[in-house]
Structures are given as structure tokens and as C-alpha cells.
Amino acid sequence: MLSRSASSTPKLPRLPVPDLRKTLNKYLTSVEPFLLEDELRGGMSFNSAYALRKKWADEFESGIGAVLQERLVALDRFSPNNWLDDNFWIDKAYLEWRAPLLVNSNWWLAFHEDSMIPQSAVKGETNNNRVGTTFWQVRRAAWLIHRMLDFKEKLDTQELHPETTRTGIWLRGSTSKLFNIARRPKRLGDTLSTPPGSPTLQARSLLLMVHDWCYRVTVYHPPTSSSPVLMSPKEIEARIRAVILDVEDRLARGERAFPIGVLSGDNRDCWADNLEYLLNKFPTNETTYDAMLHSVMGLSLDHTTYTFKPSSPDGSSLPTHATHTRAAAQSQLDAHLHTIRSTHLNVSNRFFDKALTLIVDPSTRAGATGEHSPCDALVPSIVAEYAIVEGVDPDAFQGTTVTIGTGDEAPWERLDWVADEHMWEQARASEQRAQKILDDSDDSVLWFEGYGTDWIKDIANLSPDAFIQMALQLVWYKTRGEFTATYETVLTRMFKHGRTETLRTFTRESRDWVLSMLDPRASRMQRYKCLQAAITTHARLTREAATGRGIDRHLLGLRLLMRPINGEHSPFFEDELFERSARWKLSTSGLSAGHLFKGTGFGAVYDDGYGINYLAAPAMIKFGIESKFSSTLTSTQRFKEVVVEVLDEMHLVCLEENVADIITSHL
Known part of the structure; x- marks a missing residue:
């Protein structure tokens, strides 16, 4: 310091x-x-x-x-x-709006590919597990998470942008609002969650979403100390892979996640009513919800690589004079952007209330999205630039294999939502409304x-x-x-x-x-x-x-x-x-x-x-x-x-x- x-x-x-x-x-x-x-x-x-x-x-x-x-x-x-x-400002510009955050409010940002990743991985040729995730998808996600949180730590210790300049004061204050925070739906006007006042396991953890399931993944150790240390990319990767093994087992048993993500993308009053129902009728959901709110940031690992169908409006929106190569490149570019904005394939695999969420798909395409009210989009773009300016460093993943045991203050845990048939019906209705928003978005x-x-x-x-x-x-x-x-x-x-x-x-x-x-x-x-x-x-x-x-x-x-x-x-x-x-x-x-x-x-x-x-x-x-x-x-x-x-x-x-x-x- x-x-x-x-x-x-x-x-x-x-x-x-x-x-x-x-x-x-x-x-x-x-x-x-x-x-x-x-x-x-x-x-x-x-x-x-x-x-x-x-x-x-x-x-x-x-x-x-x-x-x-x-x-x-x-x-x-x-x-x-x-x-x-x-x-x-925050009430009139954001929190009182009742429109869904999906498309209407959340910003989205698509990253360039990482030149350090093999072309075979970028083409999606390594997808061979039940979950649909890939080796390099997880590796890039772990690297980017580490880089983003490394930027946060360097700001906190004033190693970067110290408070000796006005820019440093502004950036540190603004960036602090990206982490450990989320928007809470309330009738007539939302609120922002308050970060924990003392070190907690939830605040030192990542909110990981895979196949619509939510997980808490520890990314600092010791997580509840006053001076935790950010885990290495290798350690973060090992914990993510452990979660994917759990998801694979659940899919093999025929389990299905309750799609809490799509509810968070609904009209704010609808989401407020549904959340109140979930928390009041099933008290265990309160602990799950708090863990999601307090998590340091979000990570959504998609299990599909989104592409345009030739007959879709997206595919037909290319210039008629463009060459086939140019048209294909534009289609891939827009498909990447839509992946981050959300599509009907991944809309349930997002927690739209989170201020910052990293998204990586099986072909290692990556980007970020977030809830707009805590700070303006320039701030997460600065964090993202720091994360991607350095490609995946192979040396950071070398060395002794990381063992994920039952100790280590719960390296990961399921954040499952309990729901009844009424809430499943609400989720299906939310998904239909989300689909209409996405179908109407000419992006x-x-x-x-x-x-x-x-x-x-x-x-x-x-x-x-x-x-x-x-x-x-x-x-x-x-x-x-x-x-x-x-x-x-x-x-x-x-x-x-x-x-x-x-x-x-x-x-x-x-x-x-x-x-x-x-x-x-x-x-x-x-x-x-x-x-x-x-x-x-x-x-x-x-x-x-x-x-x-x-x-x-x-x-x-x-x-x-x-x-x-x-x-x-x-x-x-x-x-x-x-x-x-x-x-x-x-x-x-x-x-x-x-x-x-x-x-x-x-x-x-x-x-x-x-x-x-x-x-x-x-x-x-x-x-x-x-x-x-x-x-x-x-x-x-x-x-x-x-x-x-x-x-x-x-x-x-x-x-x-x-x-x-x-x-x-x-x-």
C-alpha cells in the first residue's frame, strides 16, 4: 500500500x-x-x-x-x-425503470480472440464432453477472471492508478462499484445490494453459471481473512473444472437446473414478484440469493457456439455486394456480439442483475456484460482491456497438479434454487418474453x-x-x-x-x-x-x-x-x-x-x-x-x-x- x-x-x-x-x-x-x-x-x-x-x-x-x-x-x-x-440520478436513470435489463439496459462488449490459443480450439474442434464446454474455453475463462481480479487488487493496493491523481480517484471509486454488487428487484423501484462489511466466503467467490446452474467458486485464499490472496490462474482453472465434472454428473442423471437467470432478465416488477415468492416460500433460497449478490463477479460458460442460420434475419442482413468471405466474417462477428448480448440459447445462463459478468463460449469467444446502474460502460471496458491485453500465459498453468479437496473452506458449492410448479410456469413465461425481446433486437x-x-x-x-x-x-x-x-x-x-x-x-x-x-x-x-x-x-x-x-x-x-x-x-x-x-x-x-x-x-x-x-x-x-x-x-x-x-x-x-x-x- x-x-x-x-x-x-x-x-x-x-x-x-x-x-x-x-x-x-x-x-x-x-x-x-x-x-x-x-x-x-x-x-x-x-x-x-x-x-x-x-x-x-x-x-x-x-x-x-x-x-x-x-x-x-x-x-x-x-x-x-x-x-x-x-x-x-441512479433512481431516475436506472432503478425506477421497469423494462427488462435484457437488451434494454445492460451493456455488452465482445473481445478479440486470444492469439495464444490454438486455431483448432477457436474453431470449436475440442468439444467432446457431455457438458459441451472445452479445454481452452475453461483455460481462457480462468485466465481472464484472474486478470480482471488482478486489476481490482492492483487498484485496491494503489499499485495501479494511485490516488495521487484525479483520474486515479475517479477510476478506483468507479471500479469498486463493479465488484461484489448486484441490482435487487423491488416493486416500483429497485435497489443495489450492499457489499459485505467484513470478509466472507461469498465475497471471495465467483458466481459461475453452467447449463443454467449456479455455483459459488472460491477465488481467494484464505477467503475469510482480512488480507486474502488472489488465486493463480491454475488454481482458478482447477476449481472451474471441478464444477464442470459436477455438472457432467448431474446431466448424466437427468437433472435440470431451475432457470433463475431468465427470471432476472424479465420485467422488473415480474422479477420482483417472482423473487419474493421464491424467497418467502423456500427460505433456503435466501442464502443462495445472498451468495449470488455478494459474489465478486459473474462467469457464464456457455455450452454452445452461437451461429446464424442462413434463413435468419441476421444472416440476411448482409450487404448484397459483399463477397462471400466478407459476408461470412460479418456473420461471425455479429454472432459473437449476440452471444454476449444474449441469444435464445444462453439467455438462462446469465444473472442479469450482476454488475460484471464474463462470458466465454466453447470456441473461446469471450466478452462481458453487466448491469448499468453502478457505473458507466467505460469503467468495465478499462477492466476488460487490462484483462485481454495479455494472452493466456502457458507458464501460468504449469507445475504441480492442483488438488481440489473438501477442505479449503469449501472450494466450490452448488447454489441451487428450490422452486415449485408455479415458479416453473413463471420461468417458462419469462423465457417466452425474453425470446420476443431477442427476436426483435436488430443488433x-x-x-x-x-x-x-x-x-x-x-x-x-x-x-x-x-x-x-x-x-x-x-x-x-x-x-x-x-x-x-x-x-x-x-x-x-x-x-x-x-x-x-x-x-x-x-x-x-x-x-x-x-x-x-x-x-x-x-x-x-x-x-x-x-x-x-x-x-x-x-x-x-x-x-x-x-x-x-x-x-x-x-x-x-x-x-x-x-x-x-x-x-x-x-x-x-x-x-x-x-x-x-x-x-x-x-x-x-x-x-x-x-x-x-x-x-x-x-x-x-x-x-x-x-x-x-x-x-x-x-x-x-x-x-x-x-x-x-x-x-x-x-x-x-x-x-x-x-x-x-x-x-x-x-x-x-x-x-x-x-x-x-x-x-x-x-x-
Whole structure:
């Protein structure tokens, strides 16, 4: 453990309560493009509509808004960390949502293959046991588990990212929320479990799921001491293999697991009712449930390698001009992504409430998924990158054979659920609902290899993230013929317990840029200048959001402090445009360069919208795109095709000689 004085440790500042007038002005600016579109389509004139919104904003500021601002400032004064995270955010953004976590909320992340693993194993040629697992599947799982927990231990001891920097404080605090925690379903609003206050066997163990059975596997020794040591990859592997032998024996006897996993992927109220029934009627389930909640993290070993059938919607969603090789590669890529997101083959082999779960299939394809509320997806991606940057080390599995006895404080144990026929019926109903969600999820990855962040920065002379956001604006308009409110996640990690703020990508300048690209009279120089202006605005909004000067979290806090029961109301909040300007049909987030990831994703917020996560690397950009087959207005395949089309068009707009001419003209 590092030793240092308290005075040498930097402190993160508190998230500020923004100035009310500045927030209102920024809000009015943010709705200008909506008003321009309304006017263009026969609605009220821009000037009249804007004047009305300004009148409502002014009245709000001098009336109820001033009261709400005082309440928010007072609330912040009595909040331990900040007014947002301590009081509102996790409940309103996550825990009060009743939609299933499956696809709708949980994030997913697909890893690249491990070059240290033989190609015969990657092709699935070593699957020869009753369970369906493979030698290298288990070995890679043990290695990745060890690496992830090694990262956790190095953070805890401050060997990595010590608290001598603000980044270290943020990362250590955020990463701690990934482990030994899970979401608990409750009627109307869920809660998060509390990690054990003292060392326990459950907290030093892994939640392993195989064939829908749950097991507790010890991964630290001695597990209940105050200073346990993380087991070696070889020791973890031996314990996993011991569990697989038990599963093989159970399958041979014709046993079948109660599929608790699929219940956790159901509507939150349904899951809350079913869990309450299981815990009240069968008290032994309480101990099993606590062990699952307190486990350090999850590991799901699938017994099948998911592939697309030629007649499935997934297989038919490939570009018609693609070569057979390219088509096969895309199919394999999407199949891998769906394995991590979940498919009908493995949906019961997940505990969706767990904050972090590693998934490995028989062909050694691996990835991670997790419950979103404890921390944002960047955090598990950092943990995952540490895990996979080093491939399986053969030397770590050499030496004396590990013996798994009955001692060692129970190296593993079954976490079986007791259920009656009523609960089996509920599980079957949950599975049918899960199947509908998965069947409706139009999820794919696009690897755009034309250029990446290096070209955008060095040749186009523009911000890569803003460039990608402007591309998405144009893609949306080309596929829908209209604009929409667009959400981009911006981290507020510079603040104590900071989470995120909304960046409203649809601006007056982004609208001008899109329309210039569709105007045949606009020159390439005019289009570049419009793009440049839109990106300048986007960069400013990014800085404001990251430094606690965004608008959406502030407006949320004000609105939640209003007391309708006392007759408090405001035309400002009741305006239909207020809701429309925050209807995020295009929900987006950039993650990292993603060199070690095949792809990532999260579900669309609206059934006729898209959920888009992108990985921007120096020479390529990967887009994870999710929409719904049931919507006639969306198509992930069509969106992918237009992304390529738009990025090629933007390349022409930003050709080196054109940019040079524009820069020269300003000298």
C-alpha cells in the first residue's frame, strides 16, 4: 500500500449547481433547430415560437424556477457528495425503470480472440464432453477472471492508478462499484445490494453459471481473512473444472437446473414478484440469493457456439455486394456480439442483475456484460482491456497438479434454487418474453476501415468525436427525412461522484451542416465551413457538459423538486417541446479506441430509434448499432450502409487540398 500524507492527495471538486439563467439560455438555444424545422413544415413562425418559449422561461426564472433553484442549492448543501448522484440520478436513470435489463439496459462488449490459443480450439474442434464446454474455453475463462481480479487488487493496493491523481480517484471509486454488487428487484423501484462489511466466503467467490446452474467458486485464499490472496490462474482453472465434472454428473442423471437467470432478465416488477415468492416460500433460497449478490463477479460458460442460420434475419442482413468471405466474417462477428448480448440459447445462463459478468463460449469467444446502474460502460471496458491485453500465459498453468479437496473452506458449492410448479410456469413465461425481446433486437457491428481518428485530426483538422456525431446526424436525416433529439454521453468524472451529462448533438449548426450536404447548390468549401461550425459548437457543448455546465441534469433536478400536490406547475415544463427536445431516438456514446474489442452495444431507448456505441481508433471506426425489427422506421442494416456512404461523402468534403485552401484563406 502506498504511503502518503492526506495533504498530497488531490480531492475532486463537488458537482456545481448551474446558474439558473444560464441554463435557461442554453435550453432556449438548444430548441432553436426544432423551431426552425417546425416553421419549415408549416408550423408557427420561428420568431413567434421562440418568443413564446422565452416568455415561459423568463416567467419560470422569476417565479417557481427561483424557488426550485433555492431548493436545489439547499439540497446540495446537505448532500454528502453532490445534489445529483446522492438524490436523483441512479433512481431516475436506472432503478425506477421497469423494462427488462435484457437488451434494454445492460451493456455488452465482445473481445478479440486470444492469439495464444490454438486455431483448432477457436474453431470449436475440442468439444467432446457431455457438458459441451472445452479445454481452452475453461483455460481462457480462468485466465481472464484472474486478470480482471488482478486489476481490482492492483487498484485496491494503489499499485495501479494511485490516488495521487484525479483520474486515479475517479477510476478506483468507479471500479469498486463493479465488484461484489448486484441490482435487487423491488416493486416500483429497485435497489443495489450492499457489499459485505467484513470478509466472507461469498465475497471471495465467483458466481459461475453452467447449463443454467449456479455455483459459488472460491477465488481467494484464505477467503475469510482480512488480507486474502488472489488465486493463480491454475488454481482458478482447477476449481472451474471441478464444477464442470459436477455438472457432467448431474446431466448424466437427468437433472435440470431451475432457470433463475431468465427470471432476472424479465420485467422488473415480474422479477420482483417472482423473487419474493421464491424467497418467502423456500427460505433456503435466501442464502443462495445472498451468495449470488455478494459474489465478486459473474462467469457464464456457455455450452454452445452461437451461429446464424442462413434463413435468419441476421444472416440476411448482409450487404448484397459483399463477397462471400466478407459476408461470412460479418456473420461471425455479429454472432459473437449476440452471444454476449444474449441469444435464445444462453439467455438462462446469465444473472442479469450482476454488475460484471464474463462470458466465454466453447470456441473461446469471450466478452462481458453487466448491469448499468453502478457505473458507466467505460469503467468495465478499462477492466476488460487490462484483462485481454495479455494472452493466456502457458507458464501460468504449469507445475504441480492442483488438488481440489473438501477442505479449503469449501472450494466450490452448488447454489441451487428450490422452486415449485408455479415458479416453473413463471420461468417458462419469462423465457417466452425474453425470446420476443431477442427476436426483435436488430443488433450488428460495422467496421468502417476507410479512415479513423488520425485522418480526421491530421487531414480534416477536426475533432474526431464531433466528426462522428455529425456523421450520425446526416445518417439519421438521410434515413428518416427529419431531425431528432440526439443524446451523447459526456462523463463528469472530474467531480466527486460525477457520472454523466447529456450533450444535445442536434443544434442549429448541425442542422445547417446536414442541410448543406443535401443542397446540390452548396460547394464543397461551404459544406466544410458548415461542418467546421457544427463541430466548433459541439466541442463547446462537450466542454460545458464535462465541467458541470450542462442543462439536462439541472433541469431534471429542478423538475423533480416541484411539488404538484401543492399546486406548483409551470408552462415551461408543460411545453410539448420540452419533452420532444429530450426524446432521444438517437442515443449515442463513444467508448474508446477499442483495439482489443470486436464490438460493443446497448439497446435503443425508443422502439423507433437507435442505440449506437462507437469505438474510434486511429485507422478505423467500429459502430455497434441496435434497433428493433418491429419498427418499420428503423433498419440496422440500412443505417450501416448509410454510415459508410456518409463517411465517404465527408471524406470528399474534407480532402486535404480543400482543407488547406480554407485554412489558407483565413491567414
